[in-house]
Amino acid sequence: xxxxxxxxxxxxxxxxxxxxxxxxxxxxxxxxxxxxxxxxxxxxxxxxxxxxxxxxxxxxxxxxxxxxxxxxxxxxxxxxxxxxxxxxxxxxxxxxxxxxxxxxxxxxxxxxxxxxxxxxxxxxxxxxxxxxxxxxxxxxxxxxxxxxxxxxxxxxxxxxxxxxxxxxxxxxxxxxxxxxxxxxxxxxxxxxxxxxxxxxxxxxxxxxxxxxxxxxxxxxxxxxxxxxxxxxxxxxxxxxxxxxxxxxxxxxxxxxxxxxxxxxxxxxxxxxxxxxxxxxxx
Numbered sequence: 001x002x003x004x005x006x007x008x009x010x011x012x013x014x015x016x017x018x019x020x021x022x023x024x025x026x027x028x029x030x031x032x033x034x035x036x037x038x039x040x041x042x043x044x045x046x047x048x049x050x051x052x053x054x055x056x057x058x059x060x061x062x063x064x065x066x067x068x069x070x071x072x073x074x075x076x077x078x079x080x081x082x083x084x085x086x087x088x089x090x091x092x093x094x095x096x097x098x099x100x101x102x103x104x105x106x107x108x109x110x111x112x113x114x115x116x117x118x119x120x121x122x123x124x125x126x127x128x129x130x131x132x133x134x135x136x137x138x139x140x141x142x143x144x145x146x147x148x149x150x151x152x153x154x155x156x157x158x159x160x161x162x163x164x165x166x167x168x169x170x171x172x173x174x175x176x177x178x179x180x181x182x183x184x185x186x187x188x189x190x191x192x193x194x195x196x197x198x199x200x201x202x203x204x205x206x207x208x209x210x211x212x213x214x215x216x217x218x219x220x221x222x223x224x225x226x227x228x229x230x231x232x233x234x235x236x237x238x239x240x241x242x243x244x245x246x247x248x249x250x251x252x253x254x255x256x257x258x259x260x261x262x263x264x265x266x267x268x269x270x271x272x273x274x275x276x277x278x279x280x281x282x
Contacts, residue, residue: 033257040065040250047247065251075252078236085147085232086215089154093211096155097162098204102196104163105170116167120160127220130157135224145227153221158211165210169203202270209263209270217256 043062044050052060069075100119104112122130134153135144143149173196181191197204219234226235233252240249 036250036253037257040247040254042247042250045247047245047250065247068246068248069251069255072248074231075233075236075248078231078233081147081230082216082232082234085150085154085230086212088147088151089158089215090208090212092151092155093158093162094204094208097159097207097211098166098200100159101163101166101170104167105173116163119163122157123160127157131221131224134221138225144225145230147230150222150225150230153225154215154218155211157218157221158214161210161214162204162207165207166200166203169200173199202273206267206270209267213260213263216259 038053039047039049041061041063042050042053043060043064050060051057100115103109104116104119109115131153134149134156138144138149138153143152177195177199178191181195182188186194217234219232219238222230222232222235223238226232231239233256237249237252240246
């Protein structure tokens with residue numbers, strides 16, 4: 001958006017200064033992540049830029065760490081575990097979060113603010129406290145060091161994201177549509193799947209993607225609850241940093257960054273589609 005023609009000198013100065021400040025903040029947040037990407041192609045087993053890399057010598061770049069990643073049994077096992085756990089946690093979090101959001105969107109729901117605060121508390125409480133509490137609780141009921149226990153723990157972290165996104169979608173929902181469906185003879189189940197669900201689907205998918213990313217990147221709870229069989233990608237990276245430092249970790253980090261970027265782009269498309277459905281954007 002260009003500077004308005006009627007803007008004065010002070011407004012023009014702030015216009016460009018504000019964008020410059022935003023660019024600095026963006027650089028501050030992104031630069032540490034972007035450094036990882038070229039380092040993952042380092043031909044030498046170092047975590048620093050070599051002279052060959054700085055001079056753009058082709059001999060300084062290699063795919064060896066990506067090959068090590070794909071040929072490693074431990075890394076492949078961690079990938080399977082991560083996607084298995086993330087998928088299961090996403091399904092559980094999406095179902096529970098959507099149901100909770102539907103209930104909280106009702107005006108006659110008692111103690112809505114209190115219930116909402118409890119539901120989003122996993123986002124506020126320090127993760128180490130949640131992990132310790134889950135460890136003691138799951139140990140008593142026999143879910144520690146099991147896939148089910150980790151899936152449920154990750155679902156507890158992902159549910160708040162689903163609740164928030166679906167609740168935001170329902171804030172502009174036209175309930176006259178559900179009343180019209182009821183007047184036409186549709187039962188509540190048919191009304192939900194034929195009327196409500198298609199309209200809130202962008203918010204549901206957005207929340208599910210947030211829950212998936214949260215589970216895929218989570219390491220603290222895995223450190224408390226997982227055994228050797230449930231090692232995930234972040235857990236394997238943690239072990240790699242502590243036990244055997246290798247640029248393979250950078251290759252894995254680059255792959256995770258790529259996955260996260262693709263998911264965030266998908267979220268943006270869904271957000272824009274949701275705004276168009278609600279009439280906010282043309």
